Amino acid sequence: MKPRKFWPWLVFTLGAAYFLVPLIATFEFSLKMRRGYYSFDSYGSVFSDPAFQATFAYSALIGVFAIVVGIVVVVPAVYFVRLRLPHLRPLMEFITLLPLIIPAIVLVYGYIRLYNSSSIVPFTGSALGTDILLICGYVTLAMPYMYRAVDTGMRAIDVKTLTEAAQIMGADTLRIITSIILPNILVAVLSGAFLTFAIVIGEFTIASLLNRPAFGPYLQNIGANRAYEPSALAIISFIITWGAMGMIQLLARFAPRSAPVTD
Amino acid sequence: MSDQHFLRVEGLTKHYGTNAVVKGVSFDFSKGEFISLLGPSGCGKTTILRMIAGFETPSSGTIQVDGEDITALRPNQRRLGMVFQAYALFPNLTVGDNIGFGLKVAGLGREQRRARVEEMLKLIGLPGFEKRFPYEMSGGQQQRVALARAIAPRPRLLLLDEPLSALDAKIRVSLREEIRAIQRELGITTVFVTHDQEEALSISDRIVVMNAGNIEQLGTPHDIYNRPSTRFAATFVGHLNTLPAASFGPDRAIRPELISLTQRPDTDTTLSGIVSDIGFMGSVLRLKVDVADVRLSIDTFNANSTPPQRGDAVTLHLASRDVLALGA
Numbered sequence: 001m002k003p004r005k006f007w008p009w010l011v012f013t014l015g016a017a018y019f020l021v022p023l024i025a026t027f028e029f030s031l032k033m034r035r036g037y038y039s040f041d042s043y044g045s046v047f048s049d050p051a052f053q054a055t056f057a058y059s060a061l062i063g064v065f066a067i068v069v070g071i072v073v074v075v076p077a078v079y080f081v082r083l084r085l086p087h088l089r090p091l092m093e094f095i096t097l098l099p100l101i102i103p104a105i106v107l108v109y110g111y112i113r114l115y116n117s118s119s120i121v122p123f124t125g126s127a128l129g130t131d132i133l134l135i136c137g138y139v140t141l142a143m144p145y146m147y148r149a150v151d152t153g154m155r156a157i158d159v160k161t162l163t164e165a166a167q168i169m170g171a172d173t174l175r176i177i178t179s180i181i182l183p184n185i186l187v188a189v190l191s192g193a194f195l196t197f198a199i200v201i202g203e204f205t206i207a208s209l210l211n212r213p214a215f216g217p218y219l220q221n222i223g224a225n226r227a228y229e230p231s232a233l234a235i236i237s238f239i240i241t242w243g244a245m246g247m248i249q250l251l252a253r254f255a256p257r258s259a260p261v262t263d
Numbered sequence: 264m265s266d267q268h269f270l271r272v273e274g275l276t277k278h279y280g281t282n283a284v285v286k287g288v289s290f291d292f293s294k295g296e297f298i299s300l301l302g303p304s305g306c307g308k309t310t311i312l313r314m315i316a317g318f319e320t321p322s323s324g325t326i327q328v329d330g331e332d333i334t335a336l337r338p339n340q341r342r343l344g345m346v347f348q349a350y351a352l353f354p355n356l357t358v359g360d361n362i363g364f365g366l367k368v369a370g371l372g373r374e375q376r377r378a379r380v381e382e383m384l385k386l387i388g389l390p391g392f393e394k395r396f397p398y399e400m401s402g403g404q405q406q407r408v409a410l411a412r413a414i415a416p417r418p419r420l421l422l423l424d425e426p427l428s429a430l431d432a433k434i435r436v437s438l439r440e441e442i443r444a445i446q447r448e449l450g451i452t453t454v455f456v457t458h459d460q461e462e463a464l465s466i467s468d469r470i471v472v473m474n475a476g477n478i479e480q481l482g483t484p485h486d487i488y489n490r491p492s493t494r495f496a497a498t499f500v501g502h503l504n505t506l507p508a509a510s511f512g513p514d515r516a517i518r519p520e521l522i523s524l525t526q527r528p529d530t531d532t533t534l535s536g537i538v539s540d541i542g543f544m545g546s547v548l549r550l551k552v553d554v555a556d557v558r559l560s561i562d563t564f565n566a567n568s569t570p571p572q573r574g575d576a577v578t579l580h581l582a583s584r585d586v587l588a589l590g591a
Binding site: 157165180 | 316317318337338339340341342343344345347349351352353354355364365368369412413416422
């Protein structure tokens, strides 16, 4: 280490310690279930819990639906705003930021007020209806991330000229979006999808207030009633989130190379 | 009838708010013609092309192709082909799939598409490039693929929106010759937008010279160069020397290559001047000669004799019938 680099390294080490020490402590604690020596017993206990499997599978499924609905809503919206209504972009930016400002609890209370079992659209009257409401809530929560990912993806391609090139060859809008636009922003869409997944897996408020058997409420429940399992679950959650982030990094390598080679 | 008036544009205008970009343009072209829309940027040439393509809606006027009024049709109903300045190849598709895109949209089967793609690649001189991706190719190659993609579905009209502007000089010349050869071979009516007068002169059957939303002159390259009908057409296309008003009258001009240092059978006028500069351009010598109060530019072919030097007194010969009277 050159002396000149002492201060940068010190700052980096302090920063890293700030994040890593609690994580290492949590990991260490999760290994202590068996008295006297380290074991993965708590992890075994978590994985063998049928409620873990059920809630995780439920949240994963809800996450997949939230991703699909999010893509179907966001991709055409971003496409048309970029193409035909560019002056609405600041408004889009603002609206898609709202879920970060408005707490989830406000959102879910609104849902319950509007769609309760005695309303005109009684979504909460059935399990399926409530699941649909939950998916809608997650699409909204993930909107800031999905919108930005898709918008960045579309900025990298010349949406207008590609659209015109496809149009003049006879393609309609559906074909342009599905066979030209979507494949060219696929990596961006997938990074939005993994962010959505990471959000859905850990989300507590909406799932809990809609009383759905999701992974978030399960985590909370375990945390309140057990000693070692919560630490194991925290580590597992981190690994899932990191896995999702890692997938985004990996996919970025397969981004379409659209830059023309100059002569 | 349709061969005579294959592309017919009548009273075409385009306003953006109060700003008129195209001010009532009409022209009429035959099948198989290569037409250039030539003018400085902002003259409305690209807007006209985009209205023919259907990307802009005319404020008034009609566009007919092969006897059919296409003014109200959407771009994807017009059956036209277009090549863009920025290539606009689909980055996610291979060269073969790019060229086959229009055929796929039209519902052609896999085997028919494959055959047509192969034929197109042969036509543009890139056989065996089906599996390449656009990013693996040079700009010139990409633009040839874009041309193949545009003509593969046999469009009624080929629209070229400054397709050579993004390429470097050498490729620009070779590709424009290639475009012209392919256009002649297929006999496809083509509208070419350019701001480069040399490009327009060398490639076109007829040129529409445009300025500020109006047609300045419409004619063959030969007509436009030798008999420009407006001051703008005369000055925008080619170089022009303004002659001294004292001996020729006001607004008289001549092309640099029509002034000689030696007498020709048709010359009837002489001027004397002093050589102020010599530019050697290979095949051509470009002299600057000061005559009275003006500096004339003179192009002569390079000959294997000693050229005049700076400061030499020379006699210039020109024919009075070559003198252009610049109108308004």
